Amino acid sequence: MVEAQADAILECGYECWISLADSGVVIEFQDGEGFTAGRAPPVTARQPARPPLPGR
Numbered sequence: 693m694v695e696a697q698a699d700a701i702l703e704c705g706y707e708c709w710i711s712l713a714d715s716g717v718v719i720e721f722q723d724g725e726g727f728t729a730g731r732a733p734p735v736t737a738r739q740p741a742r743p744p745l746p747g748r
Contacts, residue, residue, distance in 0.1 A: 702723055706722065706723040706724070707720070707721060707722040707723065708720075708721050709721075711732075715731075716731050716732045716734070717729060717730070717731055717732070718730055718731075718732050
């Protein structure tokens with residue numbers, strides 16, 4: 693799908709990121725530089741809740 697739309701994607705800018713959500717893979721493409729692919733690290737813990745603001 694990305695290959696079929698490559699010209700339209702590159703008209704918007706010289707770099708883009710494609711996220712394959714089902715597999716957790718992220719692809720970074722830079723025109724003239726090629727591409728890099730990697731797997732995003734799994735989310736293992738939630739961010740801690742913010743402490744309440746003083747006086748509340």
